[in-house]
Amino acid sequence: MDNKIQIGKIANTHGIRGYVKVIPLTTNMYRYDDLKEVFIDEAKFEIEDVWYKKDVVMVKFKGYDNINDVICYKNKFIQIDEKDLIGLDQDEYFIFDIVGLQVYLANGKYLGEIKEVLQPGANDVYVIKTKKSDVLIPAVKEIVKDINVKENKMIIDPIEGMIE
Template sequence: MVEYMRIGKIVNTQGIKGEVRVIPLTEDINRFDDLNFVFLDDEKLVKLEIEQVKYHKNFVLIKFMGYDDMSKSETLKDNYILIDRANAIKLPKGSYFVSDLINLSVYEKDVFLGKIIDILTTGSNDVYIVKDKDREILIPALKSVVKEININEGKMEVELPEGLME
């Protein structure tokens, strides 16, 4: 289980007062309103206190304490914003963070199928991209297919629909 999760990426500065423009990497863009601080993934974790959060189009505009001009904020560009697990939103039962599902080992009746390397978001359900050394399998994230997820053991048990692997 990862300790820190990416929730945004700083892509540019915004104005001359030190704000940065962030692409949110979370389903709930308003979750930034509830944060007092975040961590910056800049080779080592750097804790930054949030002074103000605003929204403009599809971006989050964040003003960090101590970053009062454009030139200082420019140094934050291209870094990911992370939160620790204690500040993560509480998920309903049966829901998981993408970061917890990536690298899970996937099995069908004790046969190793591969590891989850990515997740596609489609209109109706997510699709897990599972890869082993020889092949890639697309597994729909449906209750009828995914029988058990055990994050602590790093394991997912599935029952594939007939014809999926052919």
């Protein structure tokens, strides 16, 4: 069975005709245009219609034609099969690939494990769990020197004072 990847969270219903309002959990919210089916929990849903309003996606599932059909999915996550992931450019990674990586300093010293990726704005921030505390590292090329998902390893070279 393929792994399922979360790409959105149903925030609410929209109108009375069975649409749901989805908060996208992807950098390309328009990727919903290319999806034919998604999963909620373990159930498969065929997408009938998609449209966009500001920073949310309105989705209608085939056979779900009124608000009472979809209200039970509020706060549920929309998932896709791993095979339906969009392609990434070189040096781009999915968050689920980054979480769990073992982080080493450029001098080879082990620092800790990435436990979370924050997305506050201009760039992502990696939350690294060390022996002492959590360390926040901006995901910028000046600091992150290498990411090797196959080896489960990241090498960073933080500026002085960033890690105490």
